[in-house]
Amino acid sequence: MTGLCNENFIYNNLINGQWTESASGDVITITSPADGSFVGKIQAISKEEVDEIVRYSKAGQSQWAAVPIYEKAAILYKAAALLEERKEEISDILMMEIAKDKKSSVSEVKRTVDFLRFTADAGKSLEGIAVSGENFPGGSRNKMSYIKRIPLGTVLAISPFNYPINLSASKIAPALMGGNAVILKPATQGAISALHLVKVLQDAGLPAGVIQTVTGKGSEIGDYIVTHHGIDFINFTGSTEVGRHISQISCMTPLLLELGGKDAALVLEDADLEYAADNIVEGAFSYSGQRCTAVKRIITTDKVADQLVTMLKARIEKLSVGDPRNSAVVTPLIDQKAADFAVFLTQDAIDKGAELIVGNKREGNLVYPTLLDKVTVDMEIAWKEPFSPILPIIRVKNMDEAVEIANRSEYGLQSSVFTKDINKAFLIAEKLEVGTVQINNKTERGPDHFPFLGVKASGMGTQGVRYSIEAMTRPKAVTINVTQ
């Protein structure tokens, strides 16, 4: 039994209220994508330990379900206050662990503080309903059902590397307010940040077994946890590849999947181009494009394309590139594989005739922001999610073709439409096959109480404070039959 980590920065898992070393004796070293420096080590947990954790979770959940909602909320408020207090320390860890610039790291922590508070509020305002039998033909006023939401049991939360704190909390907090116990499997790169969040929740007073963690490579331990009979719900954010795999093997366990995207920005000829360019550059390049909601393609017509390219180029050239500690916007990608893929996509496009406007430079895992014009549908970058700072422009004849190409993607997370004509925006928004259309704004997840969802290969189910609580609870009806 030890603390969150020892003096050598070897981190433990929280198991039944105790920070515990794995009996496997295996640890994984986490180094910073920013400069290769040591961040810490995490445990590679064994299958037997997973079994134990699931057992503790069952016990923890039944106690937690009995805790009154206002007390559950009080723990989340306390956690929010503690996280706010530890904001500097935790955002520094986050910055180094995933090479996210300091400002964005702080903002991820602050957003999580707000998320915890808002979720506590939302959980307190959830009310049950009563339904009278008389509403349906043949029914009677003497039949009355009261319906409340009850927990599902143990939620397995699996988070990705790019928002290790926020995308862990956005699963954990609604699950807890719904009365569930949670087992968190964070991304390996990002696990240390996520463990700090869990420590905050523990310090805020969450009872043993209500929140526990499982660290270790998804490729090694993932299938075992996902198929564990003790898991009642899987809340996953990550790649479409892994999400699909989970949906194939998780027999009858309900799922919420937030997966990849290929968000398009449709720029109409009447758009405010300066405004669109500002939005698109921010949307495409913040955190080096490693966001599911990053703008991943621009679709526009020849009439405005040249002007837009000039504006985009000027802005991209001003982006700061380099070390996250120096407030660079574009920082080294998460690993070498990611940088190799970015280079491959760029080269493929250039080889097939795309025009390189700026970028296509690499130093280690640092890929410079790249703008490719005249991208055509035979190029990989037209369809693949780069998860890196590469932005293709596809030129089309008209907006019908733009919508057709936008919808031809296997993904359906979000799209942006830039125009001054609200009627056109409305009509195009109706046709786009995505979870959300942003009119005159970059694609983005927040505000976090809005519904956030992907269709097609971008996901299944809906996140967002209230939506997430509802996804991780179910209605329970008790029907009263009055006899006369």
Ligand SMILES: NC(=O)C1=CN([C@@H]2O[C@H](COP(=O)(O)OP(=O)(O)OC[C@H]3O[C@@H](n4cnc5c(N)ncnc54)[C@H](OP(=O)(O)O)[C@@H]3O)[C@@H](O)[C@H]2O)C=CC1
């Ligand atoms: N739509 C959305 O809301 C979002 C989508 N994403 C998408 O996520 C991707 C990037 O994140 P990334 O972390 O690389 O995604 P991955 O799919 O590689 O990993 C996501 C999580 O799944 C785990 N995992 C891997 N294999 C398994 C398995 N067999 N069973 C269970 N868990 C497993 C990973 O663990 P480990 O790290 O140990 O491999 C990690 O915790 C992009 O495609 C992006 O679009 C990201 C954020 C938001």
Ligand SMILES: O=C(O)[C@H](O)COP(=O)(O)O
């Ligand atoms: O991982 C992601 O990309 C996030 O879910 C997107 O969130 P953001 O739009 O707030 O960056």
